[in-house]
Amino acid sequence: MTSRFTELSVDCHDPERLAAFWCEVFDFKVIDRSEDSVEIGSWVPTVEEVRARQMPTTLVFVQVPEGKAVKNRLHLDVSPIDASTEDEVIRLLGLGATRTDVGQGPDRSWVVMADPEGNEFCVVRSLASQD
Template sequence: MTSRFTELTIDCHDPERLAAFWCEVLDFKVIDRGEGKVEIGSWEPTVEQVLARQMPPTLQFIRVPEGKTVKNRLHLDVSPIDRSTDDEVTRLLGLGAVRRDLGQGPDRSWVVMADPEGNEFCVLRTLAVVPTKESR
């Protein structure tokens, strides 16, 4: 048997705040919380489901005392499913994200942003179906 990718853990100062932000971004829900940690996901994992096949990982936010000091070596990418990339960036700005310039240049198909604690993530191209002239 191999291992399964079951969760991605993110260090932070305020797990509740960051979990709430990412729940809004991804339409996830809180599936577990404990002292200094909150886990969110699109489903509630069971041992049987995890053993049967690879399932989407959950996100777990863990309180740590130190702050973020450098660019993330690992980051999340999100793709809007029901709106344009620009409209999704506007929505995320309203949730508390900020644009981040990491030297990516202006001619990119993605937008680099940071969550309320400064963790970088990218908004990629939209996956929304855009009507063509023929389908209108």
């Protein structure tokens, strides 16, 4: 018997807004929505595919009444695939992200950012070819 990591849920005030932001970041699409949640992903999950192998996770944004109070204990790391880390940071700032300080110090190879609702994430090494 085993389980699969199928989705990561993010509490938020505005699921539509946060889903739109992350769709732009990852080039995902909305794959499901309800009155108080929006699910995004790179594919539409089917039970058969999930049972057959580990598939990419989806993100589910769920509306909650309370705001974010402290640093996230779980966060996403993102790696640009066709730009430098700094170029990706500039793109993400244009989408509504902000740089943030969680005590990481100045000499790090990653950049800590926050999405439009303040959820921290890191932009790590670029996967772009170094031709």
